[in-house]
Amino acid sequence: QQQVKQSPQSLIVQKGGISIINCAYENTAFDYFPWYQQFPGKGPALLIAIRPDVSEKKEGRFTISFNKSAKQFSLHIMDSQPGDSATYFCAASKDTDKLIFGTGTRLQVFP
Amino acid sequence: KAGVTQTPRYLIKTRGQQVTLSCSPISGHRSVSWYQQTPGQGLQFLFEYFSETQRNKGNFPGRFSGRQFSNSRSEMNVSTLELGDSALYLCASSLLGPTSTDTQYFGPGTRLTVL
Secondary structure, three states, X not given: OOOEEEEOOEEEEEOOOOEEEEEEEOOOOOOEEEEEEEOOXXXXXXXXXXXXXXXXXXXXXXXXXXXXXXXXXXEEEOOOOHHHOEEEEEEXXXXXXXXXXXXXXXXXXXX | OOOOEXXXXXXXXXXXXXXXXXXXXXXXXXXXXXXXXXXXXXXXXXXXXXXXXXXXXXXXXXXXXXXXXXXXXXEEEEOOOOHHHOEEEEEEEEOOOOOOOOOOEEOOOXXXXXX
């Protein structure tokens, strides 16, 4: 019930393409769904987050799509750039409870 | 504003030893969470402290413990180290905790290697 399943494990995208990472959860009490970006040697950094009262949130080239009935949410990176190459983690939490992280997706964007 | 700092950045210990890791949160943040990151298990929550009190705890054995001081700085201790404790230990701070209106800021982590 506490798990967040993330796919794919790794993703290779051509520069300018769209990167899509998916996550699924089971606990319907989750009310906060952030995405984190982590570069090698660094801690994760918050990229974008969504609450279940909206179906989509866009910030620049990054968009979260949220499907409450399917208990799924996804990250779309438009016009992917080599600088986007990093590991991406989805997460979920409820109230002030701990963040439950997905297992991560290693994204490589080739020029 | 300075970010979350963690010391030391790298640590090598042998089995059976104990280790203490330190985390200084962003000024004004009262919540400090600790996570263990490994290639196989990803990011796993250890515990969260808020105003010197442990508010949440993950599913780790009692060998893992922590505390928070009045200035919000936090320490994490692992006793009787095992090979499987080798990991990147991350600290995250926020004003109130991992809520939908608060952002957790992560430090760079402490890389612990147990030989």
